[in-house]
Amino acid sequence: MIDVLIIGGGNAALCAALMAREAGASVMLLEASPKIWRGGNSQHTRNLRCMHDEPQDVLIDAYPEEEYWQDLLKVTGGLTDEKLARIAIRASSSCRDWMRSHGVHFQPPLSGALHVARTNAFFMGGGKALVNAYFRSAERLGVKVRYDTQVTDIELDEGKFVAAHVGEHEVDGQRFAAERIEARACVLAAGGFESNREWLREAWGQNERGEWPSDNFLIRGTRFNTGILLRRMLDLGADVIGDPTQAHMVAIDARAPLYDGGICTRIDCVSLGVVVNRDGERFYDEGEDFWPKRYAIWGRLVAGQPGQQAYSIIDQQAIGRFMPPVFPGTTASTLQDLARQLKLPQEKFVKTVEDYNSACRVGTFDHTALDDCHTQGLMPAKSHWARPLVKPPFYAYPLKPGVTFTYLGLATDETAAVHFNGEASPNLFVAGEMMAGNVLGKGYTAGIGMAIGTAFGRIAGVQAAASVGFGVSPANMEFRHATV
């Protein structure tokens, strides 16, 4: 019998598989997707938020534990578990040597991402390169990897994992019979439910306009995070944490593909212009703070607008000052023409922009600082980078909410154990998006998902191995190795 079964194929699953295998356990990893799409949302990631007390290879200055914790506290509005958060934070300061030993390479921040040179270590080549490296290392170490293997059910015996069930399925025209895979311990790391349209619909419901908002959401990540396993665990009575509508949500280009649009569909010019909804009205302070500190709230903001639509409007002055978008903007030499092309109410739109223009109090424009250009007497205000939109051509980029991953998950503790009625399972553990909601009740800050996934993936792997006799028992040094 396999010692440790890992369900999932992203960063957290791979970290767990590698740690369990390093502890001496025999490990099998089941990835629901075909090989070509392996890695879950990790293939779209690019960095790890890292605590450090002094400069470390690619990281400049220091990012101490307390500052990291305060940042997390701020973005989650207190919806976090301090103990688990601090475990993830501390683990981020020491896990990179281990990551490197499995073939992950780091590089200084990418151009256009210098603002995180202090806090985030970038993966060379991005998350897919990381996933490739981990899979290579896992296979070299003898982890058995199976693709196209969707676990549909978990067999439990009073909170103890017994076996995973794989439904009958077809791969490239070949039929595979239903299968029962026994293991002595198991790690669940199969992602959130962001790609499950029905579940999103159920979670978001119908709004006061009679719309089903989630029908207009795009999914930035993998199409394979359908939450089948998460749903099954909830049905089996696992303790749950988080609000199903909470997620890492960004405003992305409305023309992005339904799945796997990834990083390049983001629109980075919001703070340089105005954002209007379908009715041609502004609805939020576009210049509240630096865009990297605000991008994660705009998904929800747009989700609250009629038709879950908005348009980021800039003029010629902004060109070259933001990361180039993947799709070309709609351009026009007049605001009227722009409104016509976007099918916005022309008069209303022009008035919105003109009101904004005349409310701008322009000081010294500097898009690299919280400058003194702001509006006066305008609702909602624009606090920084407020410059009248007067220089044609004007550009518009359509926005829609883009879900990165959902926060509803399984409640856990510092051992990453799945809990039933407050009782920790002796051999069933959880990592990655399936439990990130313990730390992230809402909000997001760059690189935190990978920090949680790496920390709890490694803990889950060690704990799973320890639960079947490899390494020492929980709450010992071996476990501390993965967490401190």
Next chain:
Amino acid sequence: MQLFDPQSSSGLIPVLNLDESEVQRQMTICNACRYCEGFCAVFPAMTRRLEFTQADIHYLANLCHNCGACLHACQYAAPHEFDVNIPKAMAKVRLDTYAEYAWPQMMGKLYQRNGLTLALASGGGLALFLCLTLMLMGNLFTTIPGGNFYKIFPHNTLALMFGSVFGFAVLALTMGVRRFWRNVSPVAAPLPLKTSAVLEATANVAKLKYLDGGHGRGCNNADDQFTLWRRRFHHLTFYGFMLCFAATGVATLFHYLLKWSAPYPIFSLPVMLGIAGGIGLLIGPAGLLWLNLRRNPAHGDENQKPMDRGFIALLFLVSASGLALLALRETSTLGLMLAIHLGLVMAFFLTMPYSKFAHGIFRSAALLKHAIEKRQPNPINAGSD
């Protein structure tokens, strides 16, 4: 040659062909992603642009070393609907540029079926020298004491034949790369900047910097695993070639300055250089061919395999025939061996400006442009907020 001409060859914006449009489409996606910036020079060069003109595309295509790293790391590679494959898109444009900048331009057509071009040139070279040998000797199997091949072809005849063909090849390559340079490099730069840029570009060429993957573990070949063997075999090929070139150069100096004519003994500088270079030029191309046969089919342009393999094979045969000539020069096969070696060398020289050989010249120029450009302020001030 004026390298830093601020005048671009045409004031009009050229219409992109299909291959160029594909690079433009993919670069727009990459420029919005930028995950691959650490791998090589292409992506840092890309971030200095918001739009990609034909000149930019020609430059970037030649900057790409087809290492494969960005393809295996790409979240937008097929089956993703964005279907990004930079090594392939760049390879296609690269071939177009070799053909387009070839001099005289009509000769660029030889790139269309380059494997055939090389085969015909080789066949022609062999036929020529076999016939010449027969005409001069009456047969192919006469032993000449001391292996003095000048008894068959006098020194001055060979010097004139090969000197003029080689001279033409150098001229053609120079004219080609000059047109390329003028097209892609309208920006003038101060001399100290150019000097340090030249040093960096030379080091990048000599070390084959951009086959190191950015992390020193090498580039990709069969799969997402990194390997340094492509770089090593290329080094053996390149330095083997340079040593053979040095052997010829030293021999020429001996001939004219020391009045010491070939054949030289084994333990003489020209022969030692030739042996060392010849061995490199055997192992290097053999290794490159072995890797090429195992190359991931998604890398580069499948249609260019005949060009690549033809060139590798020709290099291998030039070296093998040279070493065989050395080994057998005291036997009756001297005439035959000499004819074969000279025929292959002639084919190599003749096709130099119209074969894979050109990649080294265009890539060096692109690396120089990159070294100059990166020393200047980035014109795009994107996203630093």
